Amino acid sequence: MQEFTLNKFLTLKLEEGKTVIYVNKKPFTQCKYLLLVIPLEYTDDLEDINSIDEAAEKLSHLLEEDDDFESEIKIDPETEFWAHCSNLQAWVENNYDSRLLHYNLAFPLLEALSKAGDLNALKAFKEEIALRLESGYPSVIIFLIAEKFIDYLEREDFLLCILNEKDAFNALKIESILNVKLSPEYESFDLGDENLFMFENRKVLGLSLSNSNINSVFKYITKLENLFALDLAECNLTKLPKSIEKLKKSLEILDLSSNKLESIPIVIKKLTNLQNLYLRANNISDINNVVEITEKLERLNHLDLSYNKIKILPEDIEQIKKIGIIELMHNLIEHIPDSVKDKWQFRF
Numbered sequence: 095m096q097e098f099t100l101n102k103f104l105t106l107k108l109e110e111g112k113t114v115i116y117v118n119k120k121p122f123t124q125c126k127y128l129l130l131v132i133p134l135e136y137t138d139d140l141e142d143i144n145s146i147d148e149a150a151e152k153l154s155h156l157l158e159e160d161d162d163f164e165s166e167i168k169i170d171p172e173t174e175f176w177a178h179c180s181n182l183q184a185w186v187e188n189n190y191d192s193r194l195l196h197y198n199l200a201f202p203l204l205e206a207l208s209k210a211g212d213l214n215a216l217k218a219f220k221e222e223i224a225l226r227l228e229s230g231y232p233s234v235i236i237f238l239i240a241e242k243f244i245d246y247l248e249r250e251d252f253l254l255c256i257l258n259e260k261d262a263f264n265a266l267k268i269e270s271i272l273n274v275k276l277s278p279e280y281e282s283f284d285l286g287d288e289n290l291f292m293f294e295n296r297k298v299l300g301l302s303l304s305n306s307n308i309n310s311v312f313k314y315i316t317k318l319e320n321l322f323a324l325d326l327a328e329c330n331l332t333k334l335p336k337s338i339e340k341l342k343k344s345l346e347i348l349d350l351s352s353n354k355l356e357s358i359p360i361v362i363k364k365l366t367n368l369q370n371l372y373l374r375a376n377n378i379s380d381i382n383n384v385v386e387i388t389e390k391l392e393r394l395n396h397l398d399l400s401y402n403k404i405k406i407l408p409e410d411i412e413q414i415k416k417i418g419i420i421e422l423m424h425n426l427i428e429h430i431p432d433s434v435k436d437k438w439q440f441r442f
Contacts, residue, residue, distance in 0.1 A: 144193065264298075274305065304329060313337060317340075
């Protein structure tokens with residue numbers, strides 16, 4: 095059995111043809127993948143890589159497309175073992191630089207070494223989490239969030255790693271005032287999920303809140319100048335603060351469902367980039383301003399007024415601009431003019 099000791103906490107052993115990593119003399123994991131070669135014709139594609147993660151993703155994709163090349167790869171277990179030893183040695187000698195190992199090995203291994211008492215690993219652990227979050231590389235960020243490695247950072251440090259200073263400050267203020275910890279989502283999130291923010295390129299792009307004290311943080315919400323999706327469902331809103339018009343350049347999706355609104359907030363007509371407006375399950379009975387509001391929203395494609403208390407449609411409803419979908423299901427409407435009923439964009 096081959097054995098290679100890197101330090102008193104970390105050892106590699108060749109067992110039954112497999113390379114096994116030991117932490118503090120206990121089996122940690124088996125090395126499963128070795129990046130072997132970079133075909134000459136692919137080198138131009140790798141000029142801008144900053145970590146083994148980026149190289150592995152590009153090479154994996156390329157090699158999958160080249161069956162003839164892949165079939166020629168031959169490596170015996172002992173040679174593979176010493177290659178893994180060399181990789182881990184370089185990682186240790188370079189102060190546990192996580193760019194030198196794939197992230198799905200580097201961070202769990204750093205965590206294990208830290209818990210085992212390796213002070214150098216402990217020091218590097220938080221630093222590497224912060225550095226890789228700041229790098230902006232999507233797969234690493236998603237991994238660190240999903241595996242909860244971000245919990246090792248102070249909240250302020252984490253937000254400053256992934257957001258610009260202004261958005262980080264406003265996110266912290268919202269969390270502090272509402273006494274919540276917003277869950278981070280990278281690149282996308284679903285309406286209906288509570289207390290989270292979606293980010294990309296160091297900007298908050300989506301925000302979902304559920305709290306009766308929402309008015310107290312509105313001034314910080316409207317300072318998120320790249321916000322395109324805002325979910326304020328179930329926030330006990332009786333009116334919509336006028337300050338929301340500060341988001342008129344960015345906001346495309348607004349969900350005000352399950353609140354206590356009695357009419358369509360007139361300030362919404364200021365949100366000229368709005369595409370989807372959800373007002374379902376409020377206390378709305380009067381929609382006499384619907385034409386006035388929608389004529390200003392030239393990009394509006396979906397208006398949901400379902401599950402309200404609407405009894406009468408305004409006389410000028412036929413003048414409403416053409417919208418992809420207007421939902422009026424489960425209201426108290428007694429009479430629907432034929433001219434309106436037959437329009438495809440209305441759903442009763």
